[in-house]
Amino acid sequence: MTATIEPEIGKSRRRKEDARLITGRTRWTDNLTLPGMVHLAILRSTAAHARIAAIDTSAARTMPGVLDVFTGADIAASQGSLPCAWPITPDMKAPPAPSLAVDTVNFAGEAVAVVVARSAYEADDALQAIDVDYADLPVVLDMAAAVAEGAELTHPDLGTNVSAVWTFDSAAAGTGQDVDAAIADAEVVVRRTFRQQRLIPAFMEPRSVVVDPTGAQITMWSATQIPHILRLMLAMTLGVPEHKVRVIAPDVGGGFGGKLQVTPEEVIAFLAAQRMGRPVKYTESRTESLQAAHHGRDQIQQLTIAARRDGTVTGLKVELLADMGAYLRLVTPGVPILGAFMFNSIYKFPAYRFVCTNVFTNKTPTDAYRGAGRPEATFAIERIMDELAAELDIEPMALRERNWIKHEEFPFTTVCGLTYDSGNYEAATARAKELFDYDGLRAEQLRRRESGDPVQLGLGISTFTEMCGLAPSRVLGSLSYGAGGWESASIRMLPTGKVEVVTGSSAHGQGHETAWSQIVADRLGIPFEDIEVIHGDTQSSPKGMDTYGSRSLTVGAMAVVAAADKVIGKAKMVAAHLLECAEDDLEFGNGRFTVKGTDTATTIQDTALAVFAAHNLPDGMEPTLDSEATYDPENFSFPHGTHLCAAEVDTETGRVSLRSYVCVDDIGAVVNPLIVDGQVHGGLAQGIAQALYEEAIHDESGTLTTASLADYTLPGAADLPHFTTDRTETRSTTNALGVKGVGEAGTIASTPAVVNAVVDAVRHLGVTDVEMPCTPMRVWQAIQAGNQSGAAK
């Protein structure tokens, strides 16, 4: 009777989510139409920094279909200040952050007036009739200038453009030696400055929000990654009782950190719905999305690396300027801090110091973008390892091997004090080199150099790790983050043996419904098809910390596993009672409780029905198997991998084309290989896009000139190569499934692999750096300069 069921974990299940997405039966927020619903449109500042001298809305009020027009002054008392949950230092400076500007605007694209009208077209028409008189103020755009003595100020009331300075020093922390001594004593010191250009997450679904104020609760549908955090923050920002707010994230079309936010538009829609007493909808245009949804990256990174002539690194000093933009959004100040612990990457550096200066400018606020701090760190360390290798004339992979943590040295406590539980960098690298034909490509590179081929070949390496599974609550507390990092789940056993899994994770493309079904199917021994995964609604999924930081599987799914184990525990009590045996006499497998050594058994489904009937339960037992669990990780997880990129650079035009890309990722145990490969592919595309294509550019007045998808150039299918992906598997020792997380790996690893390949292709021409994105113009100029462009030795 106990036929072995093939495990679901590890199977490339096709996704449950797809059925509605491929047929157009979707539930995007913008699809919603509620009875009596009206539409709002937002007038946005054309000035990057100005005092609002006057706003004349009188003409707009008389336009057809217009129901309400309001400005920041009208809601100044009720709108509160948008939340920042991460005060990284006790003295961090933060300006008030109104959703709708009241007397000054601080970046181009900031909301200044709102029209509510019968239709979206009429609302847009009325925007054109609003007249704003801006009195221009000095515009602060350049971070380095912003921190100089006598600089013009983004927020004059703060008296400085510096929001905070945050330091980690291994000598002070007792986790390592003194970096200044290491630099002073070094046989070789290499200094570089790298620029992380400003990027835009550019999720495909523009943000949209619908608010219905007509029920006992005010219900908000929003294209958000964080329905639970959003509800809490709406309550705290607006003073609305938390239990009077329900937030629903229906189908959400990508986020990449860009929807990890409490947005001005959500607050404005909430207040507009309260003013109107009827449902309102706001959906941004792509231009608004590019201007006003938060941006990412934008750092200047100065690195100093100290080493011995044999390549042993003896210390690393990192000094950052990080652009906050005009305001501190939800986790803006903490993004660089997430990178602070990753500059040492997979290496055994004995001394380390990190100093980050967070700077205000009159630009769109920055915040999390896929990887959030860790791509920046990985880029910088992997770039400077190549530069150190060149300086020492050591093969770049050999330099890495000399410094990385050997597989037998795990668990390993790094110079930052993090304990990496597991990993095998040798294995991933060996596999990647084999798939890549590393030695063959090196030989070809040499041939091309010797023949003076106009198209040169470069090999780029990125051996990376990341900290995933955000996050142990105690660690977050020690970093002054405003909340914990746990996740919640509950499992409801229905009388017919079907199961509802409620998760506090909030999927927006990751495939939770499929992966969680696989995990629960294995745990409870029930069919994959008999499981429904419920998420993204504070009513049906009341507790959660949502989805970001590659945390869903490593934290969210662990809560699911814990809840499933509680279900099994209760069911076992019932099964023992029904089978008239002791619990210890039962074994559970494949969904069956069997009396050891006999054929006597009952299924978990039959147990669920017996519990529902409740006719014959153990004394004192509640008639339910439903269980809830909250999981707080004890440690991060540390996925790693080796990414290798071969780039051809046309030295006559500067054009870069990626010839091959191989990545071998070690993400621990794999629940669904199909989903994992998809996550890696998409991550690679975004990392490569940073290396080659994307940049948010402002003109001298502070206007974003890349405010359309014609100008902010997301890569298309023809801009990307075929990726060769493979995996090694070193299980995480810190969670029950041995998983590590995969959502950000591709993005974190790929950017330096590509830029290292570009530089490697033309290093013999005197190029030591190419600033990102490595456009043909920049590459050509770097070759012409025969020297560095953007890197200061």
Next chain:
Amino acid sequence: MRITVNVDGTTYTDEVEARLLLVHYLRDRLGKVGTVVGCDTSNCGACTVHLNGHSVKSCSVLAVQADGGEVGTVEGLARDGTLHPVQAAFHDNHALQCGFCTPGMIMQAIDLLADNPDPDERAVRHGMEGNLCRCTGYQNIVAAVRDAARRMSPGAGPAAERLDEQSVTHPVGGE
């Protein structure tokens, strides 16, 4: 202005403003919300539909330009619970994650296969260039389009529009 348009096999007659975009007519007037808007410069292709048998970006077509025409959307592809082979190939090849670009991708892929029933990887990448995806890195989309080409018998490109003749049966749902 008064227009008459056949959308996914049903004929509608409506009074519309001259400036109304086809995509807004589909979404806001007909409730055909399977077709979505991703940008305002016709770069992303999320709004791609078929107008008189050819793919168009419905954010750059006026509803009045569709007067007297036939519009096909992603919602009209599956018939009687059977997916179009391109839909089935997207599912089987995991060619979507968030799925927002997917309606446009599928409609463009059908148009591409009508022109070129057996495209190689390069032809697919270039043929899909006007449709942006932020999740997949395109690799599985390319695989899906080529897989769909294999599923649709040789010379069956134009037949992509005639679903009743398709022999491929694929239930809507999980594996």
